[in-house]
Amino acid sequence: MSQILEEVLNANAAYAADFDKGDLPMPPGRNFAVLTCMDARLDPAKYAGLAEGDAHVIRNAGGRASDDAIRSLVISYKLLGTREWFVIHHTDCGMETFxxxxxxxxxxxxxxxxxxxxxxxxxxxxxxxxxxxxxxxWLTINDNAQSVIEDVKRIRRHPLVPGDIPIYGFIYDVRTGRLVEVAEATRVGAASA
Amino acid sequence: MSQILEEVLNANAAYAADFDKGDLPMPPGRNFAVLTCMDARLDPAKYAGLAEGDAHVIRNAGGRASDDAIRSLVISYKLLGTREWFVIHHTDCGMETFxxxxxxxxxxxxxxxxxxxxxxxxxxxxxxxxxxxxxxxWLTINDNAQSVIEDVKRIRRHPLVPGDIPIYGFIYDVRTGRLVEVAEATRVGAASA
Known part of the structure; x- marks a missing residue:
């Protein structure tokens, strides 16, 4: 067994030993979803204050509004009742490096x-x-405020996305742990709602 | 401001106030990646023992090996050095309900x-x-062991995926918090490595 596999299984055994969340319902209790980057430095549960059961978390390279991310958001809304969405890119993203x-x-x-x-x-x-x-x-990024705006626009204009859902655009700063709003992205939502 | 937005920003301010991870490098410190479901009940950092900086986490509806998930995994390997991957679906998945x-x-x-x-x-x-x-x-799921096997196969056989990377297949049990290996999925990796 690889060292990583052994470490993951040991950590999971410790988590399961104290597990008391076995009765949570399937739909997110706080009715929102986050689309963010796969970056190892980001822990959306910690940076946005999520407990198990609270919110859907969608992650890919860059936190981009790919077709697959939109597939997930539409399912999140239609079948599982989320009613506000966050698009959160971040500083020092790998997608800016190539x-x-x-x-x-x-x-x-x-x-x-x-x-x-x-x-x-x-x-x-x-x-x-x-x-x-x-x-x-590959959905690379030149400017992370611009990529948030683009992605909120792409989601907002998508034919299967409800017209009135609030979509908030943010950049997570990996140096400070802080979420910084991209006001122009959030306004894309408000304007066409 | 919506109640959710206010709660997220308050939680983030508390996180940032104690933040001491500002110097983490971009590549994942433990050199692995996890592909799992967006389900609100799943916290991969908790169920797999990840600290900020440890591992890439890719999430979509179902934890499926979509083209976008594979885009993310290939970037994770090629540019950021991950060398082991986990595919983790879960019990009581929304993708089984439609x-x-x-x-x-x-x-x-x-x-x-x-x-x-x-x-x-x-x-x-x-x-x-x-x-x-x-x-x-929509990448719905009939049987969550079968979907793990299918997805490990799809990743393994993808022309841009390195032939020898270990790919572990698991199901996360939302009732117990436990990771249960899908041995047939992990073997797909081992056999063609």
Whole structure:
């Protein structure tokens, strides 16, 4: 067993030993959802004050409003009753450190199959979320206030997103632990509500 | 200001007041990544023993190996050095409670634009992650052990995923707080490594 696997299982055994949250209902108790970055330095439960059962947390590289993040938000609203959403990017994000071109270069030397070129993948179409023939957009970030605004706009304008849901735009500062509002992003919500 | 927004900002101010993690490096200190569900009852930092800075956490509806989750995992490996991955679905998942057909029905009555039908969305092509002309696959789950196996397979076989990375499959039990391994999923990794 790897050291990491052993550590995770030991930590989980300790968590389960004191576990008293077994009766929580499926819908988020505080009726909101957070979309944020996968970055290891971010703990949304800690930085936003979430206990188990409170809120949906969606995370990907950059905290971007990808189709998959919007899939999750629409499910969150329609089936599980969230009524306010936060989009939270952060300072010093890895997504600011590269471009699609750099990623293609990094990947070019390590492709598994000859049918894939360095631009990205050509999905076989099997399994969940297949996107046959699509090239990868890595969703890199130039400016993290701008990316929050763009993503709130993309969510807001999405045909399956309810027009009147509040969407708050924030940047989390990894140096201070503080959430800083991107007022222009939050206003995108208010204006079209 | 909404009550939720006020509560989140107050919780964040308390977190930032005691913040002492401002010097953490960008790459995850423990070199691993977790893909899990957005479910409000799950706190991966708590159930897997993660401190800020330890590991990437990717979350979506179901914890599914969507293209966007794989985008995030590939970035996690290539640019930020993770070398072991966990795929963790859970008991009593909302994704087991509906089907694509049910979702289309729910959405049919609340579409914003006439150009979208109840099957899903036809993206305009603007903004990040656009997938013009795609219908939505909601990535529902019939059996959560099977979905873990499927998703580990999809990641393992992906052309941009390194062949030898360990991928562990687990189900988190929301009643007990315990992680239960899906041995067949973990073996998918071991066999083709």
């Amino acid at each position: 471009t699609d071109e750099i990623m293609r270069g990094l990947l070019a030397s390590s492709l598994k199959t000859a049918s894939v070129d360095a631009s990205g993948w050509h999905d076989s179409g099997e399994g969940p979320g297949s996107a046959e023939g699509n090239y990868v957009d | 089907t694509d057909e049910i979702m289309r029905g729910l959405l049919a009555s609340s579409l914003k634009t006439a150009s979208v039908d109840a099957s899903g969305w036809h993206d305009s092509g603007e903004g990040p992650g656009s997938a013009e002309g795609n219908y939505v696959d």
